[in-house]
Amino acid sequence: MKKILSATLLLSSITISSFAASAQSPLYEKLTIDSLETQNNKDKSISWSGNFWVGTELNKVYLYSEGEKPKHSSSSSENQLVFSHAISPYWDAQLGVEYDIDKGAHQTWGVVGFQGMLPYFIETRATILAGSGTLGLRLEAEYKALITQKLSLTPKISTALYSKDIPSMELGKGLSNITASLKLSYEITREFAPYIGVQWTKNYGNTNIFNPTDETYFVAGVKFWF
Amino acid sequence: MSTTKNQISRRVFVKGLAVASVLASTRINLNAKEVQKEFEKGDILSGKVFNLSIGYSAVDITGTPTIATTINGKLHAPTLIWKEGDDITINVTNNLREDSSIHWHGIIIPTDMDGVPGISFEGIKPGETFTYKFTVKQSGTYWYHSHSGFQEQTGVHGSIIIEPKVKDPYDYDVDYVVALSDWSDENPKSIYRKLKVAGNYYNIKQRTIGDFIDEIKKDGFINAFNKRKMWNEMDMGDRDLSDVTGYTYTYLMNGDNPATNWKALFKRGQKVRLRFINSSAMTFFDVRIPGLKMRVVAADGNNIHPVDIEEFRIGVAETYDVIVEPLENKAYAIFAQSLDRTGYAIGSLTYDENIAASIPKMDPLPILSMTDMGMDMSKMNMGGMKMDNMAVKNDKKPMDMNKKTPMANMKMDNMPTENKKKSMNMDMNKKSFMTNMSSSSMDKTIPITPLEHADGPQSTMKAANPQYRLDDPGVGLRNNGREVLRYSNLKSLRSTMHDKQPDREIILHLTGNMERYMWSINGIAYPDAKPLKFHYGERLRITYINDTMMNHPMHLHGMWQDVESGANQFVRKHTVIVQPGSKISVQVTVDAMGSWAYHCHLLYHMAGMFRKVVVA
Numbered sequence: 076m077k078k079i080l081s082a083t084l085l086l087s088s089i090t091i092s093s094f095a096a097s098a099q100s101p102l103y104e105k106l107t108i109d110s111l112e113t114q115n116n117k118d119k120s121i122s123w124s125g126n127f128w129v130g131t132e133l134n135k136v137y138l139y140s141e142g143e144k145p146k147h148s149s150s151s152s153e154n155q156l157v158f159s160h161a162i163s164p165y166w167d168a169q170l171g172v173e174y175d176i177d178k179g180a181h182q183t184w185g186v187v188g189f190q191g192m193l194p195y196f197i198e199t200r201a202t203i204l205a206g207s208g209t210l211g212l213r214l215e216a217e218y219k220a221l222i223t224q225k226l227s228l229t230p231k232i233s234t235a236l237y238s239k240d241i242p243s244m245e246l247g248k249g250l251s252n253i254t255a256s257l258k259l260s261y262e263i264t265r266e267f268a269p270y271i272g273v274q275w276t277k278n279y280g281n282t283n284i285f286n287p288t289d290e291t292y293f294v295a296g297v298k299f300w301f
Numbered sequence: 302m303s304t305t306k307n308q309i310s311r312r313v314f315v316k317g318l319a320v321a322s323v324l325a326s327t328r329i330n331l332n333a334k335e336v337q338k339e340f341e342k343g344d345i346l347s348g349k350v351f352n353l354s355i356g357y358s359a360v361d362i363t364g365t366p367t368i369a370t371t372i373n374g375k376l377h378a379p380t381l382i383w384k385e386g387d388d389i390t391i392n393v394t395n396n397l398r399e400d401s402s403i404h405w406h407g408i409i410i411p412t413d414m415d416g417v418p419g420i421s422f423e424g425i426k427p428g429e430t431f432t433y434k435f436t437v438k439q440s441g442t443y444w445y446h447s448h449s450g451f452q453e454q455t456g457v458h459g460s461i462i463i464e465p466k467v468k469d470p471y472d473y474d475v476d477y478v479v480a481l482s483d484w485s486d487e488n489p490k491s492i493y494r495k496l497k498v499a500g501n502y503y504n505i506k507q508r509t510i511g512d513f514i515d516e517i518k519k520d521g522f523i524n525a526f527n528k529r530k531m532w533n534e535m536d537m538g539d540r541d542l543s544d545v546t547g548y549t550y551t552y553l554m555n556g557d558n559p560a561t562n563w564k565a566l567f568k569r570g571q572k573v574r575l576r577f578i579n580s581s582a583m584t585f586f587d588v589r590i591p592g593l594k595m596r597v598v599a600a601d602g603n604n605i606h607p608v609d610i611e612e613f614r615i616g617v618a619e620t621y622d623v624i625v626e627p628l629e630n631k632a633y634a635i636f637a638q639s640l641d642r643t644g645y646a647i648g649s650l651t652y653d654e655n656i657a658a659s660i661p662k663m664d665p666l667p668i669l670s671m672t673d674m675g676m677d678m679s680k681m682n683m684g685g686m687k688m689d690n691m692a693v694k695n696d697k698k699p700m701d702m703n704k705k706t707p708m709a710n711m712k713m714d715n716m717p718t719e720n721k722k723k724s725m726n727m728d729m730n731k732k733s734f735m736t737n738m739s740s741s742s743m744d745k746t747i748p749i750t751p752l753e754h755a756d757g758p759q760s761t762m763k764a765a766n767p768q769y770r771l772d773d774p775g776v777g778l779r780n781n782g783r784e785v786l787r788y789s790n791l792k793s794l795r796s797t798m799h800d801k802q803p804d805r806e807i808i809l810h811l812t813g814n815m816e817r818y819m820w821s822i823n824g825i826a827y828p829d830a831k832p833l834k835f836h837y838g839e840r841l842r843i844t845y846i847n848d849t850m851m852n853h854p855m856h857l858h859g860m861w862q863d864v865e866s867g868a869n870q871f872v873r874k875h876t877v878i879v880q881p882g883s884k885i886s887v888q889v890t891v892d893a894m895g896s897w898a899y900h901c902h903l904l905y906h907m908a909g910m911f912r913k914v915v916v917a
Binding site: 133164 | 494495497498499502505506507508509510511533534535536757758759760761814816817818819
């Protein structure tokens with residue numbers, strides 16, 4: 076908690092100085108839906124993941140949302156509102172809040188995140204969560220390999236860990252989940268790409284006791300931005 | 302050899318259809334021996350008083366009707382013919398719905414006539430007329446364009462020809478302007494936004510898995526992987542050649558698209574002067590006329606010692622005058638392929654206006670090398686050596702250890718073999734390297750004035766070992782079997798004997814972040830930068846170091862840049878190409894009081910890679 080607090084202070088001091096500096100940059104905004112897909116899993120879910128940002132090259136406000144709606148039950152989602160500041164050529168540091176919904180239950184978190192590109196063009200995002208006396212860590216990484224200028228193969232892996240059980244949210248202590256996917260997408264335009272893919276997801280520890288999950292299934296959806 | 306228009310337009314990758322707007326090309330014939338009066342249709346304006354009107358025009362360049370911003374209704378705008386020594390008046394009326402301006406590119410004039418909003422004047426408001434008045438003190442080939450918003454991209458650009466007081470020291474019979482430009486049906490604001498939110502949007506020739514597999518087949522997995530290592534570790538691509546490409550651009554020659562095929566007429570045996578002007582927003586062109594040698598006689602308006610070549614690269618805002626002598630009655634292609642090979646502008650130099658030349662094949666996609674990243678060790682001595690060797694033409698020996706330069710000894714001792722060490726050592730050596738460079742080309746050491754510099758998100762790369770690459774024709778033109786123009790070939794005709802030695806030096810790092818699409822100088826973007834202070838009367842040496850993977854055409858307003866193109870060799874230019882990962886030095890006689898714009902001439906780089914210069 077102390078660490079998060081100091082990170083928070085550090086981040087907010089960066090924020091203040093940089094706003095003044097980039098006062099003259101014009102504002103841009105972008106809506107990206109990374110995935111809007113139907114999943115051939117046991118729940119027959121519709122799943123989404125995306126973000127909207129408004130800001131300059133160096134300072135942005137992001138709204139992230141990802142979640143799923145099983146065919147016969149209510150939805151679950153993770154939604155973040157963060158301020159994002161460039162701390163290096165390829166990396167942004169982020170600070171904000173997260174609101175999670177899981178089948179009627181909900182949880183609010185404070186969020187510190189890092190988003191950027193690792194060497195070898197690996198797009199990465201790490202989020203540290205703090206709420207209800209619990210810490211969480213989520214990591215995701217993806218790589219886009221071009222087969223042709225329009226056809227690409229994207230492996231992606233994400234994982235989540237928590238310091239304590241949160242039974243209401245069906246989250247267990249320790250390693251909670253790993254999800255890996257491989258998607259083949261075709262950019263009809265730069266802005267619009269349908270894809271098909273295969274996804275594997277597995278819950279671990281108490282998470283798997285709350286909500287036993289270990290399945291592999293096909294997905295089909297679209298990625299778009301404007 | 303010749304094809305009809307229909308055959309041409311079937312080429313898939315050339316967008317556009319034949320437009321019959323301005324068909325017959327107009328000769329200029331200033332010093333031309335033959336007197337031909339074809340100044341028609343307002344394509345050419347001459348005299349001492351000019352009236353220009355900036356407005357909207359309906360155009361159809363790609364098959365989709367759209368609106369351009371034009372001057373006197375013309376895309377490319379009328380060619381202005383001035384006479385050296387004349388006092389001229391130009392009334393520019395802005396009929397746009399937004400502010401406008403005209404900058405006379407490369408013309409040495411008082412600051413309040415220079416036409417840069419916010420620096421030389423307040424701009425021209427909608428409906429208003431601004432009168433430019435100045436004395437023409439130079440001659441040659443120049444151009445003019447809007448310095449407001451993105452109007453240059455949507456058509457506000459035209460050519461200027463200044464007739465010299467003393468006849469140019471070369472003969473020719475006919476005279477044409479060949480103005481190259483890039484056109485997009487997209488709103489430039491939309492282009493800019495796409496670059497900001499998806500930097501590689503227009504890069505349609507990115508690396509694929511197949512390219513890597515080919516490399517594995519050729520070199521084996523380990524070697525292929527290691528070759529990619531440096532690029533991958535830095536998150537840099539070797540095909541990042543142009544920000545905006547043929548994906549959206551149609552390349553024009555004198556406003557004509559490739560299907561229209563602009564034509565210049567000649568009679569067998571005539572000497573033809575072609576005044577090439579790159580009035581593009583973003584595009585570098587590689588120009589050749591298959592079957593003809595070109596004699597380059599002027600660069601950026603200034604006469605040079607003539608040099609015979611087969612191909613030249615023309616950066617945004619540069620001009621080159623060439624003379625060709627077609628000996629056969631046939632149609633020759635004037636072929637200008639974009640640096641990224643995603644398209645071309647084409648015209649025909651033909652004996653018969655109904656016959657167009659066949660289209661040459663485009664060259665393969667250029668691939669950036671470690672040299673372009675400023676990391677090539679094998680070329681290490683070239684810069685140093687070349688400065689001393691420059692007098693020896695076409696000295697292609699990569700390294701000559703016997704030559705006496707401070708470089709050779711200093712560098713070879715600690716030349717490491719492993720990549721990472723390389724860059725570290727190079728960084729350390731950079732300072733001494735530069736000091737030595739200065740002293741090797743000059744009589745005395747020049748004091749360096751330190752400038753503000755920032756490390757941070759603005760810059761993704763640092764050229765660890767930037768070299769003078771005057772003898773390098775540039776990526777895509779190396780060893781292509783043709784005689785290609787290099788900066789080391791350029792030598793001003795005017796004597797530089799009495800030019801002052803530089804009083805001091807400044808170093809400008811050209812920096813950028815393609816991922817965020819930000820461009821800057823010394824890691825600081827224009828809105829956050831202090832003006833550069835030049836001292837009136839001084840001779841200033843400016844060394845550019847390009848810390849990016851892209852060519853930047855650096856344009857100083859109001860004063861010439863004398864490029865150090867060899868040992869005791871200068872070429873006088875208004876726009877200097879700084880190749881990726883390289884360095885290059887210029888000297889400026891600071892003789893123009895006031896405030897001046899100083900920037901990269903790539904339109905979408907300008908917002909950041911820009912400085913205000915104050916001469917006082």
